[in-house]
Amino acid sequence: MNQYELDTPCILVDYSKLLNNIYRYQQIADDAGVALRPHVKTHKTPQIAHLQVEAGAVGITVAKLGEAEVMADAGIRNIVIAYPIVGEAKLERLIRLAKRVELTVACDSYEVAAGISAAALNAGIVINMWIEIDPGYGRVGVQPGENLLRLAESLAPLQGIRVTGVLEFAGHSYDAETDEQRQEVAVREAKAAESAADVLRGCGFPVETVSGGSTPVSRFASMMEGVTEIRPGTYVFGDLTQVKAGALDIGQCALTVLATVISRPAPDRAVIDGGTKVFTMDGEDSVIGTGRGFVVGHPDITVSWFNEEHGVLTLPPSEQGLKVGDKLEIIPVHCCAVVNMLDELNIVQDGQVKDTWTIAARGKVK
Amino acid sequence: MNQYELDTPCILVDYSKLLNNIYRYQQIADDAGVALRPHVKTHKTPQIAHLQVEAGAVGITVAKLGEAEVMADAGIRNIVIAYPIVGEAKLERLIRLAKRVELTVACDSYEVAAGISAAALNAGIVINMWIEIDPGYGRVGVQPGENLLRLAESLAPLQGIRVTGVLEFAGHSYDAETDEQRQEVAVREAKAAESAADVLRGCGFPVETVSGGSTPVSRFASMMEGVTEIRPGTYVFGDLTQVKAGALDIGQCALTVLATVISRPAPDRAVIDGGTKVFTMDGEDSVIGTGRGFVVGHPDITVSWFNEEHGVLTLPPSEQGLKVGDKLEIIPVHCCAVVNMLDELNIVQDGQVKDTWTIAARGKVK
Structure with a gap:
């Protein structure tokens, strides 16, 4: 037809352009020697998640548990929920999900970690956790430095969780008007994430992943020293926001x-x-x-x-x-x-x- | 629970406040001696449409055919689609719907009327049509005066449609900052609608309904001379926009x-x-x-x-x-x-x- x-x-999606975008950003990640973990909130569609994984993505990022469940049902095996899980109903779902896929959750507070720890302990499992820091966007995320150190120390005694990474999202990269400014944001957020990783390692956590990068800064992944993974989302389709952001x-x-x-x-x-x-x-x-x-x-x-x-x-x-x-x-x-x-x-x-x-x-x- | x-x-809906809002606006319509035909785009929920009809509404207003179908399935029998129906797929659905409920569609152009006329003729039915005029909002609607007269003359030969009303929506009532200004909008839109009705009657159309009124101006229904029906929507729930609009x-x-x-x-x-x-x-x-x-x-x-x-x-x-x-x-x-x-x-x-x-x-x- x-x-x-x-x-x-x-909605129309041009298949050739979609594939080109998927390949282009995979190439950017490959060239920079970092993993690509696309945020699937852009497409919310299992077929596209599979195209991204087939092209080389290590797994996917989601915002909400409900998105993770849909993607798990569709056969996606490695999922990061970049969102704090709060409340009994969601913790029960989190445990069920953690039993069937390789799952990691973001966390920026003792309260969230304690809830997950208790639920995991009760279920007899261990859940991977990445600490979300705020690279200056002012949304969620613990402040690097003293606050992060205090959080890390409070998490140390918690069982049922394994802190294996640092995660940040520099939403303010969308405010940058030139590639030079975007590069500056990229370098700065990478530094913040890498130094946060060091703080956590100093507290004895086996931090392997340092995850960052929105679509506008992902093009500069090679300049993001210490970052091991990028999580762009909107690159699959593109829109006027991304055109304006030079992506x-x-x-x-x-x-x-x-x-x-x-x-x-x-x-x-x-x-x-x-x-x-x-x-x-x-x-x-x-x-x-x-x-x-x-x-x-x-x-x-x-x-x-x-x-x-x-x-x-x-x-x-x-x-x-x-x-x-x-x-x-x-x-x-x-x-x-x-x-x-x-x-x-x-x-x-x-x-x-x-x-x-x-x-x-x-x-x-x- | x-x-x-x-x-x-x-979403939480306070049942008592919902009922109070439904009754209060029904009373406003009753006191003004006009019919109330609530726009259900606010709640999109058959149970609430039934509450409105049980309280005295003559029927409902919808924007899209898909909303009308859901409401018809739920037993609502009198529906106005306040939106131009364009294209074969939608015309087929319109005909099916017109065969099972009392249906009226809005129209502001010869092209839309001709499409509906052809589909209705082909199905051997007659569809009620209300002409949408623009009371100064600048969205859809034919301009009153010369443009309206030309449109009316062009519709006269069309079979399969019956022009029985005039409809207008004064979205600019939301720009009014005082009740005095809202009253002015209400009076002005009523005048425009009533004079449009006269133009259509002069062309031989049996115009009975003159339909107007958003939530902010519906309180002034008694001042809207010539208007026979109001179509507020947001009054059922209310929100910050309506609080600001004094509703x-x-x-x-x-x-x-x-x-x-x-x-x-x-x-x-x-x-x-x-x-x-x-x-x-x-x-x-x-x-x-x-x-x-x-x-x-x-x-x-x-x-x-x-x-x-x-x-x-x-x-x-x-x-x-x-x-x-x-x-x-x-x-x-x-x-x-x-x-x-x-x-x-x-x-x-x-x-x-x-x-x-x-x-x-x-x-x-x-």
Whole structure:
């Protein structure tokens, strides 16, 4: 079926571009001599996780336990949950999962570690744990230095856990405006992670993995001394945020939303059948000159604003021939957020739909 | 079960507040002598649609065909699709739906009307159509006046459709800052709709319904001369946008997100297990003094920012006793958007979970 015969709004994924992105970032990791552990929150789709592992990834990263369960069910064997697990219901699920895959969890506090320790001890197993440090982003993560040392000392007596790594996420790499600034962030976050690893080793923990790297800084993996692994996510598809962050070109973006013009209420205005329930309002800092999206083949159209089900396009005089029923492919601002809104990826090659993959880990917030 | 025993993040709906909101807006409509046709995009949940109809609503409004199908399956018999239906796949579904419920569709162009006309003729049925006019919001809708007259004349020869109403949505009522300004919008949109109805009647169409009104202006329904029906949606739950728009008080908000503190990385910072995948980034203009949410019982906490799975709270000195594992109830900026992110509503009375309702029309973007 031709992609334009699909009912809209829906997601298209260009298979060749997807593979190229997977291979390119695997090559970056290989060239830098570090492992690649992609964050699958971008695609939430087992088929793509398998493509990443087949290309050389050592395993995957997830945010939530529910994502890990879906990926484990689909046969992915090595999973890092880069998120603190809190509460009885989740600890029970964590234990069940740890019994069937090679699992590691992130942790940035004694409280989280103590909960996992008790659950693991009770189940008679040992769970691998990576300590999350804050490289300056200001989200989660223990502060390196004195705070980290105190945390490490408090963890030492806990049984049922094995501290084997350090993990950090430098979300502020998205604020960098030039490759030079991105390199600086990469070097700085690597230094923070490596020195945290030393602190933990000094406390007797067998720290082997130092894991870092978002999509924007992963290109500079070779400069991240001490880092043994990178965890980019968005590189598989790309979006306007990544284009702005210099991670790939607009032509390398593999994911688009196919939408239909449903109203032409004014000569310079067209309205499409996708709004925030497809595109979301994520990534407000990454809106580029064409607004909240980039219409493929129509770079002069502005994606001006969204309501839940409406997308309002502003048309220059050259684009006013657009008609009700016309279909447009639009690169979104933040692809991970878009993938979370719909149930399927339509896999496209040369404009033909070759497969439909269920976004099996969509909406797994628990 | 006590609501705090629920795994998080999840949605809580206070049953008493929900009922009060339903009754209060029904009373507003009754007092004004207009029909109430609630927009169910806010709750997407058949049980709540039935509560609205039982309280006196004449039927429901939906945005998308998929929402209409879910509601029809659940036994709702009178449905307006306030959205232009475009494309063969959707026209086929529209015909099937029109055969089993009392259905009306909105339309703002000859192209959309012609498609519906051809499909209806082919099926041997007649579909009710309301013409959507633009009362000055600048989204969809034909401009009143000359454009409307030309559209009406073009529709006259079409068979298979019956133009029985005028519909408008004054989204710009959300920009009003005082009740006086909201009243002005209400009066102005009513005038535009009533005069459009006259144009259509002059062309020979049996226009009976003049449908208008968002939640912020519905309180002024009695001033909307000529309007026969209002279509508020968000009033059932309320949220920070509606509080800002004067539609209800913070204490009347029926929907909250229950979230757990998963990290306390700094004395003035707590991180919860819900981010944009629960709260969304919708409603950026409606962020109030407490940021992107209001923490019930903790009015001095600021909901500062979200990533996909993280919500970062800023704590004043008086709130720094918050611990990992603590659960918080948070009123979101835009409740309709939140409902679209999760699968269930936990119905709560006096802090006890009395039922769990599936958000059956969640994610129906087609």
